[in-house]
Amino acid sequence: MSVPFVSQPTCPPVNPARGSLWMGLGLLVAQLLWPAEALAADKVRLQLRWLHQFQFAGYYMALEKGFYRQAGLDVDILPGGPQAAKPIEALLAGEVDFAIANSGLVIARMQGQPVVALAAIMQRSPVVWIVRADSDIYAPQDLAGKRVMLLDPPESAELRLTLLREGLDLDRLQVSPPSFDPQDLVDGRTDAYNGYTANEPFWLQQRQIDYRLINPHEYGVNFYNDVLATREALLDERPEQVEAFVRASLRGWQYALDNLEESVQLIHRRYAPGKSLEHLRFEAQELKKLIMPELVQLGHMNPGRWQTIADSYVELGMAKDTSNLGGFVYRGQAHTDHRLLYQVVGGATLALLLLGAVALRFAHLTKRLRLEIAARRQAEQELRNSNLKLEHLASTDRLTGLWTRLRLEEVAQNEIKRAERYDLPLCLIFFDIDRFKAINDQHGHEVGDQVLREVAHRIKAQLRDSDCLCRWGGEEFIILMPHADLEHAVVMAEKLRILVAGNPVAGNPVAGAPVTGQIVVTASFGVAQWQPGQNLREWVQCADQALYLAKQSGRNRIECYAPPIPQPLP
Template identity: 45%
Template sequence: MLGGKGLMTTCLIGLLFLAAFMNSVQAQTEALQSSVKTAAQDKMTERKVRVQLKWRHQFQFAGYYAALEKGFYRDAGLDVELLEVENGVVPIDQLMGGAVDFAVADTGALIYRSVGVPIVALASIFQHSPSILMTRGAGDVTDLADLRGRRVMLSGGYMNAELVAMLQAAGLSLEDVELVPDDTSVDALVDGKTDAYNGYLTNEPFGLENRGVDFQVFAPMAYGVDFYGDTLFTTEAKITNNSDLVEDFRAATLRGWSYAVEHPEEIVDLILKKYNSQGKSRAHLMFEARQSIELILPNVVPLGYMNIERWERIAEIFTEQGRLKGPVEMRAFLHPSDDFDRFVDVLYRQRENIGAAVILVIAVLLVLHIASLRIQIRARTAELEVAKKRAEEEARTDALTGLPNRRCFFETASRDIERIKRNDGDMSVLVADIDFFKEVNDTYGHVAGDHVLRKVSEVLKRNVRAGDVAARIGGDEFAFCCPDSGASEAEALAKRLRDQMATQKIDYDGSQILVTLSLGYAQYQPGQSLDELVQNADAALYDAKRNGRNTIGSSQNKVREKAT
């Protein structure tokens, strides 16, 4: 777990990397503008450049052909000549002898650097070396350890360093195998002259497959030995005296490699037309192209990327084999040509801190997201509770008058009547109807009728006790549930409501509307249901209406009292 100090350091590193990246983008833009300007100035005076390849023409050098034929070198003001290897020619020797300006060589260049040869690595094109050991698949060698006491063909000098390291990783030394003379033809393996052959993953497997020869491959990377392949080199003097040329050549070369890996078929056709000194078939070159691109890793790391830690590990292997004569100052040996390469190198070396920072940021974002979700859930739950409560209230309230509606009246009255039954108490129900309400609608309109209903409701609410329930249960019909009230209390309430309403003048649109109420009440009798109680009050109301309106009817004694 990261402590407080480590957490702060990790976050600062993340911020510094972001700032460095933005600076890198700006630097790249400025460099591009400068490159375009330089190319335009130098177009008429191209600089001569000679490049020593490490082998004869094939897809292995596709990026150089692309840069030459697509005009990338010309755009940079360079006149480039590519030189194949001739018998006895060593690329590094050609470079240090001044015969060429740049050379393509293996990681064995470290050995030269360890004895003071001032060579500098500019770009590693192959992120993984294509060098492999091959055996016959039909033989009895199924593992590297089976090569003990067998014949093994290895390239001379430092070129076999990674294969020797692979054998050592498998528990074998050179003394455990029989070394046979190096032969560039895979026929030595096919004809049984050797049990293991040093080949290239990009080349020999194609010939064996076409000949129907069963074989197996042992790659150093599978044994933890991971060398670069085909690195571009120059000299310290060249960088010191002509740094612009070095940077321009490197940038144009990488541009050529970018084109080559994106257009392999076009470059294969170019090789067949102008660079096929080995007479390879198109199928063979396409096989080499596919294998090469997998080793270049263009979609994983920037083309030409070099990591100082990998070079240091390669130096360790050379030292273990007794090949390195002294320490190598990697910062002098490696030459990141621009801020972006330096930035990538820093990113790689700080990958653990960056990983921790990324995990931390993701964790914080996840926590914040979860907290946000919880807040949203709580807020939504509260909204739903309010909406539910509002819906329940609306379902129990008459929208026009604000009084409880029929449903609420019967629910409340049902609870009250059950309580009365248990406690042997009194309870009465009143029902009221506005007299001649239809005439109000016919005379003044339904809007006026709604206004009258609201005003009548206000009168009813003002005149009932706190424990009573006044509800609108129909168009112009109202009901009252009066718990703990006998017939006399119900009759008194009925008279009060009738008299209040008879004296109430309702103003509407310049007119005064007078309305009266007819009421009926009934007292609960033991054993009655709520429906029966309400039916009795309804019957009393109808009796009152038949007796001339503005009247009170009682179900107890059938007495009808007409208002004076």
Template identity: 40%
Template sequence: MDAVSPFAPRTLCFYGVRVWLLMLWVWALPWAHASQNPVGDVVNVQLRWHHQFQFAGYYAALEKGFYRDEGLTVRLHAGAPDRQPVDEVLAGRAQYAEGNSEVLLQRLLGKPLVAMAAIFQHSPSVLLVRRDSGIASPHDLIGKKVMLMNGVGDADFISMLQNEGVAPHRLTVLPSSFNFDDLLTGKVDAFNSYLTNEPYYLQQKGIDYTVINPRNYRVDFYSDILFTSENELRNNPARVEAMRRATLKGWRYAMDHPAEIIDLLLNKYQVEKTRAHLEFEANAVRELILPDLVEIGHMNQGRWEHMAQTFLKAGMVQAGFSLDGFMMDSAPQPLPSWVLPALMGALGVSVMALGAVWWVYRVNRQLVVADNELRAVNQALQASLSENMGLQSLLQEKAIRDALTGLYNRRYLDEMLERELARAKREGYPLSVAMLDLDHFKAVNDTYGHLAGDEVLKNLARYLQSSAREGDISCRFGGEEFVMVLPGLTVADACRRLEQWRTDFAGAVTRHGTLEIRVTMSIGLAVFPDHAASVEGLLQCADKALYRAKNAGRNRLEVGA
């Protein structure tokens, strides 16, 4: 008698399952494919502006056939002042479009819009001013001529002004002429711009400029959002998913092959920008998309809610709004028309295959014990891996945190300050670095004990964390010395903020048991580009200013020279 392979039951089992699944797939596929995306579906996509690298992913998806592979014929329409994405989608002239934060704002105002993907994790919308104008912060815009979109496209800027306590009516707001020469000639003092575009013109002309970026004033919005209408999602859910899938694939390709997309823009779309300008734009776009850190198109419900709350605080929307259904993945989607016929067909195939399944089941019973054992081992390995990853993450966090105060430590400061200064230089905004030192702290330790001294340090750390803006960085430099990094703050703005902190803390009480301890602090401030242009220079300048504050009687602020 021939020997029987011990692997024969498993082989028969897998073979039977494959046959059954193949029959099911063959029956259902024609229904699904024919109903989801009929080849040749023509869809119109409205871009925000003229053809440029800002929309690279759409060109890549079109040129590389990603849309065609999904059964879509896509027409890309360049934007214009009189052709806005939200209007085009609501009017039905475009099924899809790319917009800024106005997509969320209009949704909160009752418009039936659905966000499919957030391409830019940070908004490129900024105000540009000439350095020689003396304007460096939102407060400096009071009484100045500021060119904006004069509508919902200004949400970033209105929110920034609100956060800084500057009423918009205190500015002379002019509707955008879309002519950048208005800033160069002095017709306006500040011009609404894109970080990916207009700074290049100023650099080429050798004009020093300052960027007023809402991100430095606690306004960090998504941008370049792929969106559609509720009607399109309701009637063509599979097409919407196909559109998103192909577009994100296009963006991944564009991020990996920027030079190829630049060639395409120059040769096929005949854009007027130079290759050098497009390369500048490509680099700036990459820094806003963050493809190496974040999955392209990623959206977070909590961040949308934060944006909505920002609009509410700015008085742009009414309370009681809901974001239900705004994000595509959370939007209620109807059952596609092909599902029911496919299920009926599958049921028929299942009945026909019932006999085969029965004997497969009998064979599979012999494998259950082994499978369960393997599953248990796998679960144990997964749990161990998760635990190790959690421990690794915890160790990494501990490595950059001060154990006593929970603030970042000197090691993190050294790494972070290099990045922040590079970004400030690139985007043209000031960077303030302040050194804070507790006065007579040795006497506190000697008089009340080190535990009481620790409580004072923790109290100051809590105050700094609660008073800092989003984007500010608080570090314990060593001993009783702290460092605050304040992106976007000019000398005047930083002085106002630090003086407030100094006076607040001087009046604060640290309680330790029955003790009530009052301590003051001295502060030294250095600002890029006013005082230094390197990390070492900024820290050295701030340290010298702190030394002067100590020698001048303590409990005071001194500014670098």
């Protein structure tokens, strides 16, 4: 791609009477002091993941608005596509200096490849399954026995991990490679289409075809996407160039997101004339939701989240271990503007003295700036660590390690919305330990705490990954069971009742303390299925009423809430 030509400034005129010596010295000083952008720009190459579209708007705008040129870079942007080189392979082969990859970049690092993640543009992945609205598919479990399109790993890792977490083996699906033609979904040749939220939905809306999305994000799978990457050798050899490219690229992304219509028009005119303006506008709006510039800093990467993503690839069998992640996440450099603009005004001695004075001054300022930036980054990291600790404390019960009531309420609200939207079954099991006060009175509060921890541990070990267990208060617990009807929940409650009653708890809460005997523990259970129109408070009250009935009926039993039957009008 061509870069607009910029004329090179010339040195100030020199009086011929001063002789060739003065001219030579003047030219030397001018070269030392002239602005960096006036010198020859470094040639670098960027490999995209796919064909030109708004997905790469920030890089186009950094080029077109001169941000790369101002950083001393001459950038070639190479489109991807079926016939293009794979970005990571081209990067490692030295064919390009930078590349755009998905979160699968971390697999290459775990395999010992010297790749470095510089910035994550999309904070959430756009990868989804698209199903027809008139189908019976609402959740991943509904894909069992269905015809499902699925990209090869790691491109489809988010979808594969969703299936694994929801307990659905690939053997139970009729899997086929993607056709990249959503008409197959419309014509019924597939039941679930592996697509992007920013692409195929526009095509379906244009044809007035109703659809639903199965989004891994709604099931706790949260990967980065469109990650800017380089190789370690380039970072070691030219760290200033890498830093300049990252900063100019993020500046381009900020401009693109602040000026969506201008960016759409330019991309349509210069890069993607085959895509309509309407499609590019749709893509821009959808991708902005995934980039989330209002919530996080552009390009933000959390090392802890990368560790979670790496662990997910190991869980899927795409990598063996996460021992090679050191140095994978780019930390950036303190940014100091070294560009100077001076005019040669005298002889060589005066110019060199001036240069020396300026160099000393800048060295002092640079040292101060780096110290201030280091202190600020340390303070920011301490604040982030403190926020994470507070969030953990607020959502975790300190005694049992279970979710708190506040955390369960947040998740339950989301599950109610999903049940309303997709007409899914949703159940609640409310249980507490029978005669717990007597246990405290007879054996002491330390033993009582041991009973709570032991019961919580046993119950949690029997639940599905999608079930949520929380300590509601005191000896009361609640289990939230998505995608489970009343019959399923009652079977689970009976299994848990037998488990609690059949396994006494040892009364020695402190290591080394004498055993006070085996304590027989029982629990009573109330089960309620969510009814359309119920809010969370009403639903919990129904389960509580069933629990109260179990207590009144003799304890160590299960009762179900039965909604009142409407009486006919007289």
